[in-house]
Amino acid sequence: MIQKPRGTQDIYEQKSKQYNALEKTIIDVLKTYNLNEIRTPIFEAKELFVRSVGETSDVVSKEMYEFLDKKGREFVLRPEGTAPVVRSLIENKLYAQEYLPLKLYYVGPMFRYERPQTGRYRQFEQIGVELLGVDSVYQDLEIIGMLDSIVQALKISTQVELDINYLVTGEQRQIYIQALKKYLLTFNDLCADCTIRIQKNPLRALDCKIDAKKFNACPQMADYLTPSDQARMQMILSAAQKIGLKTNINQNLVRGLDYYTGLIFELKYLSKSLGSQSTIIAGGRYNDLVEDLNGPALPAIGFAMGVERLIWILEENQINLGHDDALDLYFIVINQQAMESTLELMRDLRNHGFKVELDFLNRSLKSNFKQAEKNHAKNIIVLGDKEIQTQTLIVKNQITNTQTEIAMTDLTKFMKAGQ
Template structure:
């Protein structure tokens, strides 16, 4: 019986995993530059957390969550996104009491959604995201968007578009909600079943529908920007001014709503404009969530964040033909000739590794010629040759593969010679 990975998941073999490692290292490096600290949360949470934060009317909660009961009868859910868990941890551990504010956090790990597997969408996927909690200043909105753009630009991507919108505060959203209900009610029966339900539960989500996006009513729907009150409008203008000051290009799209209920004010997405990327061009998205912390039992503190899919990031890298750089070199390959030499070789390999030198040796009892071929195959910078005579004399022959120079070196001095780069 052949057992394969579950549908919507994949194995990352070494050739692919090295791309992930290069990307993850760069993302973590950026987080440090922007002064964000790592947080790690459980891969499953109480189901109520996502119902309250993401929203009962969202596709994620209604259709896509992996929810199960544990042996104690508690309803648990594999996390479908990262913000809710970070917000829960922020409240639970009273991080708002820290003198270092705003709290700037990043996370990276697997998320789970039951959706139709397709290119760039899997049921287990990996997100990198940041959250800045504790500031309602428009400058930090711009910082988060700058960070998001830097994640792609630092890896060489150029065909990018930043799209922004304002969803306004509670008052603005309510006014826009009423306008949407009035606009769509006369054509309700012409809409898909999901949109008919959304009209009752969360009309703003109609604007994100993929089924009815070409309906005439969608094209003439009321714009949220026409319903922003003075405070919301002023906030959005300040956000744009900060982006302008940074020299970051953006496009305002009043139909951008994002898929989660907790968003308020600033919402944004980054899209790929690379040829051949595919029909789903969104790479990442995020926005401000001013009521989420309070909804989860914390103080009335605002936050903003974004998340990107590493799977889609890799797709964008491949679409633009970017070659990532990897360091797969091996510093030294130890060649043993004879039974006693193998024991000495194991000791040498162990000591070299302790000294921080990337080292390997033969484990297949190859002849000397085969061991030299193995050293060439992995690109070893040096080979260390140990035979019976070398064992008796406590030395090894160390060869610089590039220059061809070879030295007889005391075994205790091999690390020093290799690091000196003779």
């Protein structure tokens, strides 16, 4: 038997409904912030991620699914969503003033060759937000407000906390990196990756899955921030606390991608059930990325969230997002001569937006009623010779436990009246 690849999953029936409900809930929130959807290819040039995410990042150095096409060009299955959005912005000249500020969201699969564990798959669904064209603390505050709106809509606001940091930028960044490098060189027991990172990109060491916990006494970024950056960070922190988000300053937070500048954050699930995968939403400001990819100087901020981890949290807390997957009407046809008339009735109902079904497997009457119950049918109609001869129907309302006899031609009208 051929099986699915390790680190992937088949999503169907109830699980698929959970995904749809979750994504709809979040997208509805994003639309209240006037965001529009963008869809980018599922594979991109390898160079895009090497230049944006960073050659020394785990994503690029260890986790990308790479392949050559028939002309020998290097492509990868996209491991994250921000770089493709920026590539699209540059290629399609969405930086023109008529498009700015550009407020986008995306939904789709990402791919990373990682060890599968709770909340982590090699193919995973991600929802992301990218706001481009504005460098303002007030937009930073809007992003924080967006995080709060999402966790409120998902009914998990009391079960999360926000870790934030402010990355050193400009001239101060190089001064900080030198101080950090000097500190890291005092260790003689670092992993092989960190030994390389010290020379190539010392900030990456702070995100190391093996050694990061050792660096409790490393130089503090806050000590290297300019007065204006310190003031901006304080405004963001105060705003997050004001709206009720439990917030912590994490001086060692750097995120795993090289393009971040200034504000960065991780929204974490407080329960220990997800273990090391407790981060459910993460992102920050990346003011230099558009220019780094040969576009104009265009500031930006964004975040992404893993759908699988959010699904896990909803299931663990038995949270129902309120989606109604019940059938409006279930037909039980006990005479095949009635099938044609039933299909005509169903087609008209569906054209008016009703969710209807019937049994094509010739089950017994008892089995059909069980099937209707399984589908949470609100109404049931049994249709046979008598109904065809009299052109009447008896609608059995499963919620009120009542029966109503109507003319067959009035079915759609009757259903609309009951909405």
